Amino acid sequence: MSRDWPLFAADMLDFCHRITAYAEGLDFDALARAPKDRDALLFNIVLLGEAAAHIPMDIRAGWPAIPWTEIVATRNALVHGYFAISDRILRDIVANEVPALITQLARLVEQHPAD
DSSP states (O other): OOOOHHHHHHHHHHHHHHHHHHHTTOOGGGGGGOHHHHHHHHHHHHHHHHHHTTSOHHHHHTOTTSOHHHHHHHHHHHHHOGGGOOHHHHHHIIIIIHHHHHHHHHHHHHHSOOO
């Protein structure tokens, strides 16, 4: 399936908003006892990385504040190393990385709207 890269960027922003919404009011200490919430967060982080992998390298180079390599690597680690997922790392991604990413992705999507 062929899609223009701005659609993937818009998807990334949507996945970040979903992660934020799913995490709202979530007790991260209880993640082990909340598998649906944990799964929702993990699934959207995986989708975020998958969408990031479809952004062309020249576009990525123009947006160095977005940690493209780390986003894709996180997706790969979650998919291929699912048995070693750390709740501490998940908490850090959701609480710290995603909010900063929303700001950058919103700028990218604003400058390159999807048709």
